[in-house]
Amino acid sequence: MPDITAAMVKVLREATGAGMMDCKKALIEADGDGERAAEILREKGLAGAAKRAGRSANQGLVDSYIHFNNTVGVLIEVNCETDFVARTPQFQGLVKDLAMQVAAANPRFVRREDVAPAVIEAERGIYRVQANESGKPAPVIEKIVDGKVEKFFADVCLLEQPFIKEPQRTVGQLVTDAIAQLGENIVVRRFARFQLGEMTERSA
């Protein structure tokens, strides 16, 4: 088996827009040859997700997931380009999976772009104080802080969380794979998550 590096996978993903695992498999099949791997992905219909990502998506589904005896509930809107795709079992399953993910993993945002800069700065400040205690040199400390900020995004942003049913890929990867398979742009628009009683400490 050839040595498939993360960098090779990244280049292929950016070139084809296919999912990470699909890129890795294609590279293995192509013995590490990027051109051949891209061809394999195109043959399988897995390329093109990146191109689709810019297209407007205003169809889709609003769906919910109620968990643990009605103590946790999630409402989610996921958009695609046509009502036809919205009605497919694949898309409906994706939406259910995403709602379940929100119920179980409690993200606060859809994507890192939704996190206010002030929130990120506050997190950086905390990590910097913690890292400074190690007494390591400044460039090392900045690297540690960067790493912790990435970890923070993976905790609080839905698309960066490990997918609960397959923790080896992220939720974002799950969506990218669905884009490749369904042939339409798919956008997780928004979600709401209510946990019973979480507000009663704040108001009467």
Place this chain on the structure above:
Amino acid sequence: MPDITAAMVKVLREATGAGMMDCKKALIEADGDGERAAEILREKGLAGAAKRAGRSANQGLVDSYIHFNNTVGVLIEVNCETDFVARTPQFQGLVKDLAMQVAAANPRFVRREDVAPAVIEAERGIYRVQANESGKPAPVIEKIVDGKVEKFFADVCLLEQPFIKEPQRTVGQLVTDAIAQLGENIVVRRFARFQLGEMTERSA
């Protein structure tokens, strides 16, 4: 049948905390005698909702309602005092009714206290400009504006909307009646309502 005025109903409601329709029925049964009507309500276990309204409610249900082929979805949290009441079919039916109301009647707030003062002032300003065009005297104009503000609350606040299944009573009245019947304080904590595509004009 005696002549039961709105004022008589109001006095009885404030005295007993029972629902408006229950008060009216009790007054009819008591031939307009307020004392006797209050007794009837107490006998039926319908009095006392007002006293219960202050008690803390942190149990309850989170539930959802998905409408029109997954194009509208509602998530709602309704609190009561004990898990026992939360599990009753009456409470579960109330929560379903409330979620359906939000789906159909699209309120923006739970109660008028949730509307920001700036929003109310802006509404008053619009109504005042409209009313001024009538050329009526200032005190009359203020009365017209007050009336329109009340109408605004009845449009946008869940608890002041006419209940879709029984438009002769408000949603707030429905909740008050449930408090009287179930014997626990009940609080509509919050809701979210997503309509498919309503955000796609704003963001990509």
